Amino acid sequence: MTWFKIDDTAYSHPKVITAGNAALGLWLRCGAYAAQHLTEGRIPGVIAGMFGTAPQAARLVRAGLWHAAEHTCPRCPVVPAGDFLMHDFLRYNPSRASVEGTRQREADRKRTGRKTQRTRREQPADPPPFGADPATDRDDSGPDSSPNSGESAGQGPASGPDGAGASGWSRPDPTRPGEGGGGSSESADRRGLRSTSSLCALPADWEPDDALLAWAAASGNLQRLGLDGMDAATAKWRTYRGAGPARTVQQWRLDWQQWITRERPEQPPAGRRLQAVPTGGPTRAEQHAAALQAALDQMNTTSNQEGTA
Structure with a gap:
């Protein structure tokens, strides 16, 4: 993000x-x-x-x-x-270039971390020294041995303006936890990000948002099915999945993407021609999808022209 x-x-x-x-x-x-x-x-x-x-x-x-x-x-x-x-x-x-470089470095860091963890799991743990008892060989005289030792709760170092602490930061740039922020899922929820852990039923009026429509255009599914085919496939998916068990928001989104990927455009019966039926105008989802597709086409055309210049 x-x-x-x-x-x-x-x-x-x-x-x-x-x-x-x-x-x-x-x-x-x-x-x-x-x-x-x-x-x-x-x-x-x-x-x-x-x-x-x-x-x-x-x-x-x-x-x-x-x-x-x-x-x-x-x-x-x-x-x-x-x-x-x-x-x-x-x-x-x-x-x-800066964003893509940061994402690549973060992906490399995670890949290295997973490899290190896998190596550690595969190696046998070193036995404790002879005569050592981990349950009793502890130093309880340190400053952090008791939650009530030292400073009492609420009497730590005073924060500066806007929540600035001893580290001196006061106006940090917003960063995603996975892109150097180091935050947890709990802090992500406090920032208002959509939780993916709670289960929910599929809303009866569910429609793909801008991000899913952009994915459909970038993956070629929008061109393959067309706007009408996309709407029909979404309606079919809602009908089929609506009575099913609850899922997380992310699971619903992934399931819709898989459904659209497997969907095939309907072929008209032989000997019949499709006729345009007048409607009240394109839906909001159709307008967004058409605009996103036009933007992608225009960006690709501009990139090709710059590449040949």
């Missing part, structure tokens, strides 16, 4: 005040999108249109929070026509 960083003085910045609250909502959502998808601040036009309106985007450009094509900012890269770029995004947020 990556983070879109906003410091605690942003509310009074002249550019933010000039843009206004409505445009700031577009800026925030697109900033989170750029951080998640590692676009280094580039916002595809279809994503901006999905999250906000053209007047809101224009206000962000006029305020200097965004750049459009043919901008003159010397610190920011060129913007393709129809897209936008968040001003000074890489000044406050990590680049794609």
Whole structure:
């Protein structure tokens, strides 16, 4: 997980005040999108249109929070026509290479740790020295021998502003426990992250969120099934799984992904032609899926053009 960083003085910045609250909502959502998808601040036009309106985007450009094509900012890269770029995004947020490098180092660290633990489990434990009794050979005279020795509860070193302790940190960057934060699942739950350990029934109106739709587009399942096929497969999955036992949130999501991967597009009967049936317009999930697919296609096209340039 990556983070879109906003410091605690942003509310009074002249550019933010000039843009206004409505445009700031577009800026925030697109900033989170750029951080998640590692676009280094580039916002595809279809994503901006999905999250906000053209007047809101224009206000962000006029305020200097965004750049459009043919901008003159010397610190920011060129913007393709129809897209936008968040001003000074890489000044406050990590680049794609930095995030991918951190993830690779973390994966290597975990792999090495698992290998070390496996080696230790396979080696026989050394026997205690002759005459030693682990149950009695303990030094109980140390300063931490009793929970009531030394400082009493609530009388430890005083914390500084904003919860700063003796270590001196007061405004840490938000980090994921698996990316150098070293936090536990308990602290993750306190930050409001979705718990994967509690069981829950499948909601009757469950729909795939943006992350699952992005996965469907990236894995090719969205192109293979189409929007209608994706909706039909999801409805079939809800009907089949709805009466089943409760699962964790993560298990439901993984099960939906496996179902979609196994799903095959329905073939029309021979001699019959499909006719378009007028409806009330695309659903929200269809709009999100179409926008994400268009953004991925546009990003791939831009990458190919840059590679051949």
